[in-house]
Amino acid sequence: xxxxxxxxxxxxxxxxxxTVPKVFDQSEEDGTVVLLQKEPPAExxxxxxxxxxxxxxxxxxxx
Amino acid sequence: MSDLTVPALPTVRERPLDPPDEVxxxxxxxxxxxxxxxxxxxxxxxxGYSAARAVLADSRFxxxxxxxxxxxxGRFAAGKELRERGFQxxxxxxxxxxxxxxxxxxxxxxxxxTVRRMKLLEPRIEEITASALDALEAAGPPADLVQDxxxxxxxxxxxxxxxxxxxxxxxxxxxxxxxxxLETGAEEAIAAIGRVFAYLHxxxxxxxxxxxxxLISGLIEGGELKDDELAGVSFLLLVAGHETTANMxxxxxxxxxxxxxxxxxxxxxxxxxxxxxxxxxxxxxxxxLGPIRTAIEDVEIDGHLVRAxxxxxxxxxxxxxxxxxxxxxxxxxxxxxxxxxxxxGHGIHQCLGQQLARVEMRIxxxxxxxxxxxxxxxxPPEEVPMRSDMSIYGVHRLPVTW
Numbered sequence: 294x295x296x297x298x299x300x301x302x303x304x305x306x307x308x309x310x311x312t313v314p315k316v317f318d319q320s321e322e323d324g325t326v327v328l329l330q331k332e333p334p335a336e337x338x339x340x341x342x343x344x345x346x347x348x349x350x351x352x353x354x355x356x
Numbered sequence: 357m358s359d360l361t362v363p364a365l366p367t368v369r370e371r372p373l374d375p376p377d378e379v380x381x382x383x384x385x386x387x388x389x390x391x392x393x394x395x396x397x398x399x400x401x402x403x404g405y406s407a408a409r410a411v412l413a414d415s416r417f418x419x420x421x422x423x424x425x426x427x428x429x430g431r432f433a434a435g436k437e438l439r440e441r442g443f444q445x446x447x448x449x450x451x452x453x454x455x456x457x458x459x460x461x462x463x464x465x466x467x468x469x470t471v472r473r474m475k476l477l478e479p480r481i482e483e484i485t486a487s488a489l490d491a492l493e494a495a496g497p498p499a500d501l502v503q504d505x506x507x508x509x510x511x512x513x514x515x516x517x518x519x520x521x522x523x524x525x526x527x528x529x530x531x532x533x534x535x536x537x538l539e540t541g542a543e544e545a546i547a548a549i550g551r552v553f554a555y556l557h558x559x560x561x562x563x564x565x566x567x568x569x570x571l572i573s574g575l576i577e578g579g580e581l582k583d584d585e586l587a588g589v590s591f592l593l594l595v596a597g598h599e600t601t602a603n604m605x606x607x608x609x610x611x612x613x614x615x616x617x618x619x620x621x622x623x624x625x626x627x628x629x630x631x632x633x634x635x636x637x638x639x640x641x642x643x644x645l646g647p648i649r650t651a652i653e654d655v656e657i658d659g660h661l662v663r664a665x666x667x668x669x670x671x672x673x674x675x676x677x678x679x680x681x682x683x684x685x686x687x688x689x690x691x692x693x694x695x696x697x698x699x700x701g702h703g704i705h706q707c708l709g710q711q712l713a714r715v716e717m718r719i720x721x722x723x724x725x726x727x728x729x730x731x732x733x734x735x736p737p738e739e740v741p742m743r744s745d746m747s748i749y750g751v752h753r754l755p756v757t758w
Contacts, residue, residue, distance in 0.1 A: 304462055304466065304704050304706065305462070305463075305466025305467070305469070305470065305708075306700075306706045306707075306708075306710065307469070307470055307471040307710070307711045310470070310471040310472070311471050311711065311714075312695075314471075318472075319466075319467075319470040319471060319472065320467065321467060321470075322467050323463050323464075323466055323467045324465075324466030324467040324468075324469065324470045325463075325466065343695065346696060347695060347696060349412075349413070349701070349702045349703055349704070349706035350413075350703065350704055350706075351413065
């Protein structure tokens with residue numbers, strides 16, 4: 294699974310960082326998504342899917 | 357799907373914790389309905405989860421008040437009257453703006469409300485909670501949980517975060533209450549807004565002279581916002597920080613005290629608290645009469661064509677109990693996976709302070725139950741006055757004993 298994050302769409306709600314802190318963080322400056330791992334290990338797949346679904350602005354996607 | 361137009365937004369609850377039966381009945385028929393608004397406009401009522409989420413995430417819907425029709429008389433209609441008389445939404449009140457204006461304000465603030473920043477506040481919130489519990493114990497038993505616990509915690513937290521002196525709270529708490537009261541008329545609203553803004557302008561002036569380590573000083577120092585914008589932003593954060601978590605804490609406690617089985621779940625397992633907070637958010641959905649969006653172009657939602665100019669009321673309490681998304685949603689179950697609820701909204705306006713609210717609730721509920729193991733209502737449940745008359749649902753007072 295490969296994750297894409299679009300900071301121009303991100304509104305900094307923090308749902309991704311709350312849900313999978315190993316994969317997502319938030320910028321100190323404007324709170325937008327920071328990807329800690331672009332291709333996380335498979336055991337995180339389900340949690341990453343949950344984070345994608347919780348994201349209010351559609352800023353993160355998986356391919 | 358129903359072909360009939362709903363004559364008016366149903367607002368009367370048969371049971372205090374359930375949305376009106378009529379709304380639940382409509383949801384069984386479909387997620388999207390035509391509805392007549394208080395000004396005669398024929399718009400829409402959304403009761404289904406997927407349709408509500410779709411509207412909130414769709415940039416073809418505006419959140420600007422001048423585009424909006426009022427679903428009910430009273431304050432919503434007063435807002436329309438104010439605009440017709442030339443009163444403008446204060447600059448900086450970015451909740452009611454669209455991109456790119458909204459983006460500019462929100463980006464200045466999101467860095468202050470990240471998950472990490474909010475976690476750093478935990479020790480201070482624990483202290484504040486402990487002091488509130490001391491005050492509650494000193495006041496009773498019996499005591500009013502709203503005045504002595506549910507309101508002081510988020511109030512003090514948001515004041516410290518913004519840099520608003522807590523001793524000044526009399527200068528905005530009553531006005532904040534006036535502004536969320538659904539019965540408030542145009543004149544009263546103008547006066548209340550005027551008083552709060554006069555206070556905030558005065559405060560911003562003082563902070564310009566004597567900056568401190570707080571959010572308002574930081575915004576001043578950033579130099580991006582003019583004073584009237586700073587006042588608008590501060591106003592929004594102050595009101596939102598007061599009226600929301602306070603009502604969740606009090607209504608959530610009422611809910612637990614009247615559901616002994618669920619109270620036992622909350623007490624029994626510290627690991628259950630995170631999800632329990634999400635489930636209380638879902639089940640109670642205190643933003644009970646909106647939000648409202650207006651289409652700025654024709655949009656198809658769930659097979660219905662919403663035309664440009666038509667308003668859509670998203671019934672979040674109904675959507676959060678949609679059985680297609682939350683099976684058995686009318687039952688409080690603190691162990692169900694409750695993530696994905698719409699209680700903080702969805703889309704670009706999703707609550708900026710939600711991670712703060714989560715931290716506050718995750719600390720305050722268990723601390724209350726630990727400190728007062730014998731906590732119970734001091735009056736029969738039906739005598740607790742519910743906030744049906746406010747735009748944020750909850751209890752006006754919660755007499756408790758222990």
